[in-house]
Amino acid sequence: MPNRYAGSPEERSALDAYVKLWRAAHAVEVVANRHLAAYGLTTSQFAVIEALYHLGPMSQRLLADKILRSSGNLTMVIDNLERDGLVHRERMATDRRVVNVTLTTQGEALITQLLPDHVAGIHEVFKVLEPAEIEQLSTIARKLGLALQGRLDDEAVAVKARTRRSTLRRNVHGA
Known part of the structure; x- marks a missing residue:
């Protein structure tokens, strides 16, 4: 289903890929x-x-x-x-x-x-899928997953740091 988002071609392409990936992943999960x-x-x-x-x-x-x-x-x-x-x-x-x-x-x-x-x-x-397509899918999924896991890890570290600073401020200021 084409999307109606009026963004750049790169944004529309990413959105289209996301929707297809999400729908395929959901269908695979349900059937498997x-x-x-x-x-x-x-x-x-x-x-x-x-x-x-x-x-x-x-x-x-x-x-x-x-x-x-x-x-x-x-x-x-x-x-x-x-x-x-x-x-x-x-x-x-x-x-x-x-x-x-x-x-x-x-x-x-x-x-x-x-x-x-x-x-x-x-x-x-x-x-x-052909064996080569399965291999290609595995490679792409791993690349995407590893890139996003790195981002999630960075965000988790940042959240922990903010939480520690907030706790420290409360303890220091008696709040």
Whole structure:
């Protein structure tokens, strides 16, 4: 669908690429994850157990970063996975603020059973592309992702610095 934005040709081109990328990514996610409903899992729940399966136990904060979810959203996801016996949470003895999440035996059995269907679904989605196109898509997506991650990291550092300065001013001025 052509856009009606009256910006420069470069802006219109970027907007067009963004819309196509977003729609394609959404369609890929829906089709590739359609099978999860048969296992009673949401996409976020699957992302958690898959990350734990491949990367091992990790803190809830690191897990949120790995699966690109907010820590607030992840708390509810993990609550439900723990309720269903798929993961276990434990506070670190050395730092009680850190909560580690571990895949249970039941969770590992589920992901082991589920992963072949998941990979087959992804393979099916990408069959419309030639191998060279898949490689090109991977290269472009990585380039874009790495560039934006650098920007996000810079913004996170800036936010932390502003927060520290604000806290310091409040402490110094007694506000």
